[in-house]
Amino acid sequence: MFSNFDFGVIVRALPYLFYEGMTFTLMLTGLAALGGLVFGTAIALMRLSGYKTLGRIAGFYVDFMRSLPLVLVIFWFYFLVPYIGQWVTGASRPISVGAFASSLITFIMFEAAYFSEIMRAGIQSISRGQPAAANALGLTYAQTMRYVVLPQAFRNMLPVLITQTIVLFQDTSLVYVLSITDFLGAASKIAQRDGRLVEMYLFAAVVYFTISCIASFGVRRLQARIAIIR
Amino acid sequence: MIEISHVNKWYSPTFQVLTDCTTSVTKGEVVVVCGPSGSGKSTLIKCVNALEPFQSGDISVDGTKVNDPKTNLPKLRSRVGMVFQHFELFPHLKIIDNLCLAQQKVLGRSSDKAVAKGMQLLDRVGLQEQAQKFPAQLSGGQQQRVAIARALAMDPIVMLFDEPTSALDPEMVSEVLDVMVDLAHEGMTMMVVTHEMGFARKVANRVIFMDRGEIVEDAPKEDFFGKPRSDRAQKFLSKILSH
Numbered sequence A: 001m002f003s004n005f006d007f008g009v010i011v012r013a014l015p016y017l018f019y020e021g022m023t024f025t026l027m028l029t030g031l032a033a034l035g036g037l038v039f040g041t042a043i044a045l046m047r048l049s050g051y052k053t054l055g056r057i058a059g060f061y062v063d064f065m066r067s068l069p070l071v072l073v074i075f076w077f078y079f080l081v082p083y084i085g086q087w088v089t090g091a092s093r094p095i096s097v098g099a100f101a102s103s104l105i106t107f108i109m110f111e112a113a114y115f116s117e118i119m120r121a122g123i124q125s126i127s128r129g130q131p132a133a134a135n136a137l138g139l140t141y142a143q144t145m146r147y148v149v150l151p152q153a154f155r156n157m158l159p160v161l162i163t164q165t166i167v168l169f170q171d172t173s174l175v176y177v178l179s180i181t182d183f184l185g186a187a188s189k190i191a192q193r194d195g196r197l198v199e200m201y202l203f204a205a206v207v208y209f210t211i212s213c214i215a216s217f218g219v220r221r222l223q224a225r226i227a228i229i230r
Numbered sequence B: 001m002i003e004i005s006h007v008n009k010w011y012s013p014t015f016q017v018l019t020d021c022t023t024s025v026t027k028g029e030v031v032v033v034c035g036p037s038g039s040g041k042s043t044l045i046k047c048v049n050a051l052e053p054f055q056s057g058d059i060s061v062d063g064t065k066v067n068d069p070k071t072n073l074p075k076l077r078s079r080v081g082m083v084f085q086h087f088e089l090f091p092h093l094k095i096i097d098n099l100c101l102a103q104q105k106v107l108g109r110s111s112d113k114a115v116a117k118g119m120q121l122l123d124r125v126g127l128q129e130q131a132q133k134f135p136a137q138l139s140g141g142q143q144q145r146v147a148i149a150r151a152l153a154m155d156p157i158v159m160l161f162d163e164p165t166s167a168l169d170p171e172m173v174s175e176v177l178d179v180m181v182d183l184a185h186e187g188m189t190m191m192v193v194t195h196e197m198g199f200a201r202k203v204a205n206r207v208i209f210m211d212r213g214e215i216v217e218d219a220p221k222e223d224f225f226g227k228p229r230s231d232r233a234q235k236f237l238s239k240i241l242s243h
Helices: A008-048 A052-066 A070-089 A099-124 A129-136 A141-178 A183-194 A197-226 B041-048 B073-078 B095-105 B111-124 B140-152 B170-185 B197-203 B221-226 B231-241
Strands: B002-012 B015-025 B030-034 B056-061 B080-083 B158-162 B190-193 B206-211 B214-220
Touching (some): A008 A099, A008 A141, A070 A141, A129 B073, A129 B080, A141 A197, A141 B095, A183 A197, B002 B041, B015 B041, B015 B214, B030 B197, B041 B158, B080 B140, B095 B111, B111 B140, B140 B170, B170 B197, B197 B231
Parallel strands (some): B030 B206, B080 B158, B158 B190
Antiparallel strands (some): B002 B015, B002 B056, B206 B214
């Protein structure tokens, strides 16, 4: 079956695939996860705050983002952002944002919705006595969150956060709709150029599978190490 | 030191948890609050440092009104030590860090000073060797002693205890009570919600008996144990002292 396969294509394309493609994929994954975590935590705090309006806005945002297919958001955002930028800055023509920035913003917004739900569950998993004890010691709301509640919530939720990041790592391949050279995009370009579709897509699948598998394994190891002793 | 006057708290018009509670704790006094479960004693003590809001009435601590929106609550709370039923140590921090966190972040003490103060208080409750452990590695009694030390590290002007021994195994109750008795003998102002009548007999100046959200009896210790005036207090005492 493999007799007429040319695996040399892969070997020759390796530098391009990894230097160009994988660098982009990992950078997008890392930055989007970081941004998503920061904004997601903020959204979670908004939802859990006593202020109803704030909570509703956050709740609407989360529901809205989760009701849309990611590809559609990426696509729309890429074409909309220049016009939004034009409208905000009052420029005379659409502002060019660039594929990386556009996809990064999209992923941060999208992941924030998912991360916020994870962080919300994490914060709610902390018993009410903990913030009460922190308040009783004179810590302000912000200090209570920063030093007592969020570190515990984050630790409780770290496995789920990383698992979501692994999903994000795979989802970043959707930027191919913007013809961006991420890992899959790079593989696809080589495949088309050399007419070696099967080999390249097979190889891409193996790489995604291997990285995700190793990461999942790492999560389990990490979980055992950082868990709070109770 | 603590002035509680005509405090009312309700969750809904039909569910009143505190009804017209008035009492006070003077400097150096030890006041024990007792009563059947659900009588509102924990709620009352949590109102003192505004962990629980209330709808009407006034509470002031050292002249500062707790229910005044202009009061800097974190600042007030930093001067009022509180010990909880379930200890509430921070499980992600080592024992010594549990003692240092608020000293550094609230009082702005340097790390060296906070650690020195923390170690001194751990020594006082007999737990200096446990400083580098995590809360879950300690027994319940040890955790509660750490919680007392954590509150004392803030140099409080008054200490509130919310059923400090109710969640403990029987053999650990005395090690916690011993610390509290010492504290009382040193002249600390204390308000203690507890069922430990032995503790009340030993160090309390006054005993407050609550039932269904009301302060039914508020009397010097001798009067309370000698001849409680109300039926309800008599019944309660006969139930818990008969064993």
